[in-house]
Amino acid sequence: MTINGPVYEAVGAFAPGGGVNALLEWSDKISERILTSTMRNEHMKPADRLKASEMLAKTYGAFLERVEVART
Structure with a gap:
Protein backbone atom coordinates (compact mmCIF):
# COMPACT_ATOMS: atom_id res chain seq x y z
CA MET A 1 0.00 0.00 0.00
CA THR A 2 1.34 3.41 -0.94
CA ILE A 3 0.48 6.59 0.94
CA ASN A 4 0.96 9.85 -0.95
CA GLY A 5 0.43 13.53 -0.37
CA PRO A 6 -0.42 15.25 2.91
CA VAL A 7 -1.18 12.02 4.75
CA TYR A 8 2.28 10.66 3.98
CA GLU A 9 3.87 13.89 5.14
CA ALA A 10 1.84 13.89 8.38
CA VAL A 11 2.78 10.29 9.12
CA GLY A 12 6.41 11.04 8.33
CA ALA A 13 6.38 13.80 10.94
CA PHE A 14 5.37 11.32 13.64
CA ALA A 15 7.17 8.20 12.48
CA PRO A 16 10.23 8.41 10.23
CA GLY A 17 10.03 6.06 7.28
CA GLY A 18 6.26 6.42 6.80
CA GLY A 19 4.34 3.46 5.49
CA VAL A 20 1.35 1.58 6.80
CA ASN A 21 3.01 0.48 10.05
CA ALA A 22 3.89 4.06 10.88
CA LEU A 23 0.32 5.12 10.17
CA LEU A 24 -1.02 2.43 12.52
CA GLU A 25 1.38 3.44 15.29
CA TRP A 26 0.41 7.09 14.83
CA SER A 27 -3.27 6.14 14.95
CA ASP A 28 -2.75 4.19 18.19
CA LYS A 29 -1.04 7.17 19.83
CA ILE A 30 -3.89 9.47 18.85
CA SER A 31 -6.47 6.97 20.15
CA GLU A 32 -4.67 6.72 23.48
CA ARG A 33 -4.58 10.50 23.81
CA ILE A 34 -8.31 10.79 23.08
CA LEU A 35 -9.23 8.05 25.54
CA THR A 36 -6.98 9.48 28.24
CA SER A 37 -8.35 12.99 27.87
CA THR A 38 -11.93 11.68 27.91
CA MET A 39 -11.24 9.61 31.02
CA LEU A 50 -15.79 4.82 32.59
CA LYS A 51 -16.09 3.50 29.03
CA ALA A 52 -12.96 5.43 27.99
CA SER A 53 -11.13 3.96 30.99
CA GLU A 54 -12.23 0.45 30.03
CA MET A 55 -11.20 0.89 26.39
CA LEU A 56 -7.82 2.27 27.41
CA ALA A 57 -7.24 -0.69 29.73
CA LYS A 58 -8.12 -3.07 26.89
CA THR A 59 -5.54 -1.44 24.62
CA TYR A 60 -2.88 -2.20 27.21
CA GLY A 61 -4.07 -5.79 27.65
CA ALA A 62 -5.17 -5.30 31.24
CA PHE A 63 -7.99 -7.83 30.97
CA LEU A 64 -7.47 -11.55 30.79
CA GLU A 65 -9.72 -13.85 28.85
CA ARG A 66 -10.53 -16.94 30.86
CA VAL A 67 -10.78 -20.14 28.90
CA GLU A 68 -12.01 -23.41 30.33
CA VAL A 69 -10.34 -26.54 29.07
CA ALA A 70 -12.35 -29.75 29.32
CA ARG A 71 -10.38 -32.96 29.71
CA THR A 72 -11.75 -35.96 27.91
Whole structure:
Protein backbone atom coordinates (compact mmCIF):
# COMPACT_ATOMS: atom_id res chain seq x y z
CA MET A 1 0.00 0.00 0.00
CA THR A 2 1.34 3.41 -0.94
CA ILE A 3 0.48 6.59 0.94
CA ASN A 4 0.96 9.85 -0.95
CA GLY A 5 0.43 13.53 -0.37
CA PRO A 6 -0.42 15.25 2.91
CA VAL A 7 -1.18 12.02 4.75
CA TYR A 8 2.28 10.66 3.98
CA GLU A 9 3.87 13.89 5.14
CA ALA A 10 1.84 13.89 8.38
CA VAL A 11 2.78 10.29 9.12
CA GLY A 12 6.41 11.04 8.33
CA ALA A 13 6.38 13.80 10.94
CA PHE A 14 5.37 11.32 13.64
CA ALA A 15 7.17 8.20 12.48
CA PRO A 16 10.23 8.41 10.23
CA GLY A 17 10.03 6.06 7.28
CA GLY A 18 6.26 6.42 6.80
CA GLY A 19 4.34 3.46 5.49
CA VAL A 20 1.35 1.58 6.80
CA ASN A 21 3.01 0.48 10.05
CA ALA A 22 3.89 4.06 10.88
CA LEU A 23 0.32 5.12 10.17
CA LEU A 24 -1.02 2.43 12.52
CA GLU A 25 1.38 3.44 15.29
CA TRP A 26 0.41 7.09 14.83
CA SER A 27 -3.27 6.14 14.95
CA ASP A 28 -2.75 4.19 18.19
CA LYS A 29 -1.04 7.17 19.83
CA ILE A 30 -3.89 9.47 18.85
CA SER A 31 -6.47 6.97 20.15
CA GLU A 32 -4.67 6.72 23.48
CA ARG A 33 -4.58 10.50 23.81
CA ILE A 34 -8.31 10.79 23.08
CA LEU A 35 -9.23 8.05 25.54
CA THR A 36 -6.98 9.48 28.24
CA SER A 37 -8.35 12.99 27.87
CA THR A 38 -11.93 11.68 27.91
CA MET A 39 -11.24 9.61 31.02
CA ARG A 40 -9.76 12.60 32.88
CA ASN A 41 -12.33 15.20 31.75
CA GLU A 42 -14.55 15.97 34.74
CA HIS A 43 -17.17 17.62 32.49
CA MET A 44 -17.94 14.36 30.68
CA LYS A 45 -20.67 12.00 31.81
CA PRO A 46 -19.42 9.38 34.28
CA ALA A 47 -20.55 6.60 31.93
CA ASP A 48 -18.43 8.04 29.11
CA ARG A 49 -15.41 8.40 31.39
CA LEU A 50 -15.79 4.82 32.59
CA LYS A 51 -16.09 3.50 29.03
CA ALA A 52 -12.96 5.43 27.99
CA SER A 53 -11.13 3.96 30.99
CA GLU A 54 -12.23 0.45 30.03
CA MET A 55 -11.20 0.89 26.39
CA LEU A 56 -7.82 2.27 27.41
CA ALA A 57 -7.24 -0.69 29.73
CA LYS A 58 -8.12 -3.07 26.89
CA THR A 59 -5.54 -1.44 24.62
CA TYR A 60 -2.88 -2.20 27.21
CA GLY A 61 -4.07 -5.79 27.65
CA ALA A 62 -5.17 -5.30 31.24
CA PHE A 63 -7.99 -7.83 30.97
CA LEU A 64 -7.47 -11.55 30.79
CA GLU A 65 -9.72 -13.85 28.85
CA ARG A 66 -10.53 -16.94 30.86
CA VAL A 67 -10.78 -20.14 28.90
CA GLU A 68 -12.01 -23.41 30.33
CA VAL A 69 -10.34 -26.54 29.07
CA ALA A 70 -12.35 -29.75 29.32
CA ARG A 71 -10.38 -32.96 29.71
CA THR A 72 -11.75 -35.96 27.91
